[in-house]
Amino acid sequence: MKQSDVAKIVAAIGILAVAAFLVSRSFRSDPADEETTWRICGNADCRNEFSYTRAQARQAARENKEIACPKCGSTESAIAYVCEQCKRLTLAGVHASIPKACSHCKAPFPLPK
Ligand SMILES: [Zn+2]
Ligand SMILES: [Zn+2]
Numbered sequence: 001m002k003q004s005d006v007a008k009i010v011a012a013i014g015i016l017a018v019a020a021f022l023v024s025r026s027f028r029s030d031p032a033d034e035e036t037t038w039r040i041c042g043n044a045d046c047r048n049e050f051s052y053t054r055a056q057a058r059q060a061a062r063e064n065k066e067i068a069c070p071k072c073g074s075t076e077s078a079i080a081y082v083c084e085q086c087k088r089l090t091l092a093g094v095h096a097s098i099p100k101a102c103s104h105c106k107a108p109f110p111l112p113k
Contacts, residue, residue, distance in 0.1 A: 032054055033054050033058075034054070036052065036054075037052060037057065038050070038089055039052075039077040039078060039079055041071065041076075041077045043069065046069060046074065049080070050069060078091050079096045080092060083104065084110070085102065086107065090102050090104070091103070
């Protein structure tokens with residue numbers, strides 16, 4: 001192999017490394033990662049309301065962990081949706097479906113724009 005060929009291969013590897021770095025960086029800053037999910041703790045003595053981002057959920061899945069209540073540590077929590085009108089949480093329906101209306105102020109979900 002000629003010296004110039006080696007230089008070309010080294011340059012190609014360098015470009016690939018930079019490309020991989022850029023792709024992984026843009027993947028990390030995916031706006032969907034900032035999407036938050038709300039949950040209400042299933043522990044009757046706790047009922048804590050907490051949220052986490054999609055990035056945190058993925059991190060937990062990677063570590064084979066379930067999303068736990070930050071207050072009592074229970075993993076028995078239920079998905080809930082925030083009411084845009086009163087900002088309170090309503091538990092999701094079956095299969096985490098969006099509820100038809102807020103259980104507090106009765107505003108329809110999603111709130112018409
Ligand atoms: Zn809890
Ligand atoms: Zn409401």
